[in-house]
Amino acid sequence: MSHHRAIAASILPLRLEAAGYAVGGEPLLSDISLTVTAGRRLIVMGANGAGKSLLLRLCHGLIAPTSGRRVWADGTHRPEAQAMVFQRPVLLRRSVAANLDYPLALRGLSRSARRDSVARTLDRFGLAPMADRPARLLSGGEQQRLALARAWSMSPEVLFLDEPTSALDPSATRIIEEMIEGFSAEGITIVMTTHDLGQARRLAEDVAFLHRGRLIAHHPAANFFAGPTAPEARAFLAGDLVWS
Amino acid sequence: MTHTRRSTLLGFASGLAMLAALPASAQEFITVASTTSTENSGLFGHILPIFQQATGIEVRVVSQGTGQALETGRRGDADIVFVHARAQEEQFVAEGYGVQRFDVMYNDFVIVGPADDPAGVRATDSAAGAMAAIAAASAAFASRGDDSGTHSAEKRLWSAAGIAPAGEWYLSTGSGMGATLNTAAQVPAYALTDRGTWLSFQNRGPLEIVSEGDPVMFNPYGIILVNPERHAHVKAEQGQAFIDWIVSDAGQAAIASFTVGGEQLFFPSAQ
Amino acid sequence: MDGPFFTAIGLILGADAGLLQIIGLSLRVTLTAVLVACAIGLPLGAALALARFPGRGAVIVLFNALMGLPPVVAGLVVYLMLSRAGPFGDLALLFTPEAMILAQTVLILPIVVSLTRSVVEDIWAEYREQLQSLGASRLRAVPTLLWDGRVSLLTGVLAGFGRASAEVGAVLIVGGNIAGHTRTMTTAITLETSRGNLGLAVALGIILLTLTLTLNALAWGAGQWARSRLG
Numbered sequence A: 001m002s003h004h005r006a007i008a009a010s011i012l013p014l015r016l017e018a019a020g021y022a023v024g025g026e027p028l029l030s031d032i033s034l035t036v037t038a039g040r041r042l043i044v045m046g047a048n049g050a051g052k053s054l055l056l057r058l059c060h061g062l063i064a065p066t067s068g069r070r071v072w073a074d075g076t077h078r079p080e081a082q083a084m085v086f087q088r089p090v091l092l093r094r095s096v097a098a099n100l101d102y103p104l105a106l107r108g109l110s111r112s113a114r115r116d117s118v119a120r121t122l123d124r125f126g127l128a129p130m131a132d133r134p135a136r137l138l139s140g141g142e143q144q145r146l147a148l149a150r151a152w153s154m155s156p157e158v159l160f161l162d163e164p165t166s167a168l169d170p171s172a173t174r175i176i177e178e179m180i181e182g183f184s185a186e187g188i189t190i191v192m193t194t195h196d197l198g199q200a201r202r203l204a205e206d207v208a209f210l211h212r213g214r215l216i217a218h219h220p221a222a223n224f225f226a227g228p229t230a231p232e233a234r235a236f237l238a239g240d241l242v243w244s
Numbered sequence B: 001m002t003h004t005r006r007s008t009l010l011g012f013a014s015g016l017a018m019l020a021a022l023p024a025s026a027q028e029f030i031t032v033a034s035t036t037s038t039e040n041s042g043l044f045g046h047i048l049p050i051f052q053q054a055t056g057i058e059v060r061v062v063s064q065g066t067g068q069a070l071e072t073g074r075r076g077d078a079d080i081v082f083v084h085a086r087a088q089e090e091q092f093v094a095e096g097y098g099v100q101r102f103d104v105m106y107n108d109f110v111i112v113g114p115a116d117d118p119a120g121v122r123a124t125d126s127a128a129g130a131m132a133a134i135a136a137a138s139a140a141f142a143s144r145g146d147d148s149g150t151h152s153a154e155k156r157l158w159s160a161a162g163i164a165p166a167g168e169w170y171l172s173t174g175s176g177m178g179a180t181l182n183t184a185a186q187v188p189a190y191a192l193t194d195r196g197t198w199l200s201f202q203n204r205g206p207l208e209i210v211s212e213g214d215p216v217m218f219n220p221y222g223i224i225l226v227n228p229e230r231h232a233h234v235k236a237e238q239g240q241a242f243i244d245w246i247v248s249d250a251g252q253a254a255i256a257s258f259t260v261g262g263e264q265l266f267f268p269s270a271q
Numbered sequence C: 001m002d003g004p005f006f007t008a009i010g011l012i013l014g015a016d017a018g019l020l021q022i023i024g025l026s027l028r029v030t031l032t033a034v035l036v037a038c039a040i041g042l043p044l045g046a047a048l049a050l051a052r053f054p055g056r057g058a059v060i061v062l063f064n065a066l067m068g069l070p071p072v073v074a075g076l077v078v079y080l081m082l083s084r085a086g087p088f089g090d091l092a093l094l095f096t097p098e099a100m101i102l103a104q105t106v107l108i109l110p111i112v113v114s115l116t117r118s119v120v121e122d123i124w125a126e127y128r129e130q131l132q133s134l135g136a137s138r139l140r141a142v143p144t145l146l147w148d149g150r151v152s153l154l155t156g157v158l159a160g161f162g163r164a165s166a167e168v169g170a171v172l173i174v175g176g177n178i179a180g181h182t183r184t185m186t187t188a189i190t191l192e193t194s195r196g197n198l199g200l201a202v203a204l205g206i207i208l209l210t211l212t213l214t215l216n217a218l219a220w221g222a223g224q225w226a227r228s229r230l231g
Helices: A052-060 A096-106 A112-122 A140-153 A171-184 A197-204 A221-226 A231-235 B002-025 B034-042 B044-054 B068-074 B088-093 B127-137 B149-160 B177-184 B195-200 B236-247 B247-258 C004-014 C017-050 C056-066 C072-083 C095-132 C140-147 C150-165 C169-174 C185-194 C197-231
Strands: A014-023 A026-036 A041-045 A069-071 A082-085 A158-162 A189-193 A205-212 A214-220 B029-034 B058-064 B080-083 B098-114 B141-143 B169-171 B188-196 B206-211 B218-224
Touching: A014 A052, A026 A052, A026 A069, A026 A214, A041 A052, A041 A197, A052 A082, A052 A158, A052 A189, A052 A205, A082 A140, A082 C095, A096 A112, A096 A140, A096 C095, A112 A140, A112 A158, A112 C072, A140 A171, A171 A197, A197 A221, A197 C169, A205 A221, A205 A231, A214 A221, A214 A231, B029 B034, B029 B068, B029 B236, B034 B044, B034 B058, B034 B177, B034 B195, B034 C185, B044 B058, B044 B236, B044 B247, B058 B068, B058 B169, B068 B080, B068 B088, B068 B149, B080 B088, B080 B236, B088 B098, B088 B149, B088 B218, B098 B127, B098 B177, B098 B195, B098 B247, B127 B149, B127 B206, B141 B177, B149 B188, B177 B188, B177 B195, B177 B206, B177 C017, B177 C185, B188 B195, B218 B236, B236 B247, C004 C197, C017 C056, C017 C095, C017 C140, C017 C150, C017 C185, C017 C197, C056 C095, C072 C169, C095 C140, C095 C150, C095 C169, C140 C150, C150 C197, C169 C185, C185 C197
Parallel strands: A041 A189, A041 A205, A082 A158, A158 A189, B029 B058, B029 B080, B141 B169, B141 B188
Antiparallel strands: A014 A026, A014 A069, A205 A214, B080 B218, B098 B188, B098 B206, B098 B218
16 A cells, blocks of 8 residues: 555664663663564563553653663654554544544644545544544444554554553454554554453564563564463463563 | 644733723723712712713713722822812822812711610710710611721711720721611611712611701712822813812702702702 | 512613613623633643643642632732722723723633643643654644643633622722723622612622523533533
8 A cells, every 4th residue: 555655764673772761760671672673563462560561652752761772773763654552542532533633633734635534544444434423432442443543544654552452342352453454464563562362372473572571582473372482471371370 | 832822822912902992992081089978879870961961071980988089099090089078188189189179069977777766866966965875875886997988977976975986886897888888777786877878778677867967967078180290191171171060050050959759968069 | 579580570671771781891891801811821721731840839829829819809909000000000991891801810810720720631641642642742732632621621711700700899999880881790789789779789680690590501501512522
């Protein structure tokens, strides 16, 4: 889809070099070196509190590393080449269509360009029938669908997803996973956290495993699920409770 | 961003426009600081239209207590003061805030009280005697307590009676004539009031006039142009026109023709 | 039947020109004051919610405290400013409707600022990461947050309107209660009370209450509609 071709040089791969994040002297992420490769689906796993969400925010630029470095391939970090979807979708108190329009207006697109883009997005994700409904009165699954559609409409090179289905029922989860696979097929790089092992097996091409703020393992998915070397990851896969 | 800045600017702009539009909208008018008693009686409603018809000058009356009205004149916020507290008026002129004081009219004060007259005021034959009877009986008395002309007159009566009023029976309301009469009607209490306010006052309850007619109860009104040498913006010409009119035969006749319930309230006294 | 209620109905049916003028002036003064207070207070409150600077806490406490400012004190301050002997005496604004608008704006502004800050802070806590992710700067976020808080903000604006339309102390001092010029519903009620015309005073009170009720009902309806339309 030409819609998603970046004109400028790609911002990927993204490299974290010994990146850490501390609050009040307490390290929440430590010494993380990681490369996010273009076009791949990277799933970040780990127990609650392991630092998965923070890692996503650090990559996306919502927080800055307090030690180490975050390096984008083109030397910048173009926010417009990235998008993020949160666990609980944050939708504006406006209609579905207005929610899709908002980020485009932020980017200074003309009214007619925005109208075309919104119409295309509504169509593609089956949201057209609810275009005029208040976004926050949609069901949880519809809200997350809209949040993903909004992210997609911004033509990101990389999409960060923080536990996007943890609050959804199985059928809504399946729809969201199909959307993510579709984005991936268009060439959008996916970085996503989940605590759902089954979802990780379905979606992962690469797996990064965090334990107590440290990156314990980063493998292609097949290798990881076949038997990771790190004992904490093995225990996690075995369904043992790994306290962080 | 643009929205915010725009709306802020709009707010300021409309505010400024409002301020700027003002002087232009002001027609020919003068501001008179007067007392609540004249306003409440309805006198101004009767005489001002006559003056405006004759001269085309609108008179805007701010009714306050005498003390506040004189302060308004002192600050230059009115062109004319029209009050009833002779000593303070003469001081106002002496201090250079006013040009000259003219007698305009007088009405008189009356003492009102409960119809059953617990202090036996009706049996007294002077205003000072009435006050002494009230104090002797420790009967409730509602005082303006607001430095108004009426309050000054009341204080003169107390000192003439040789009494420094104090105690639970002496109620200082710190409010206007009407509010004080409302209080007096409720308690019930005695009160000193100008006859004009009393005649047009509706909520009398058990109150009646219990003492009247003593010459010391006469209540003269004076009118003073605020000194343009103090406050250059004072509309001396139009203000003087109002003063000239009110002391003229036409003005004095207008005052005399004002009645409430068939009774004349104010008596012309211009020389 | 006789009584304040019937007096009120009689006044309204009679469509007395003087009464209409008083009602019109009251509405003009209060609505203008609300508009000016919103034009200043909405951006200011939002800025206070988003900005971090030394002394921010003190400013917030100050505006919260000013919500309890007695109207008479606000009136007195404006009076001293606008008096011929005061710093803005040359504007000749004392005893004009504009002075009353200014005094009421002073009364309403703290309500609008404080409520806006509180509403915008709550929405900002929820929207912050998402707006940052979408590429909105803090400054650009201000109109977004104000718009998305519009239903709650309306409550604050109504509270401001209520305070302004009900108060008498400030407008009496700076307006002077001049017949036909600066006499409002509330100063007319005060005057009629002092004349002992309690029935007429209550009748005017009933009319004032009816106006306030109507405006509040309209605003409430608009809020309900917005809630159902926009979530």
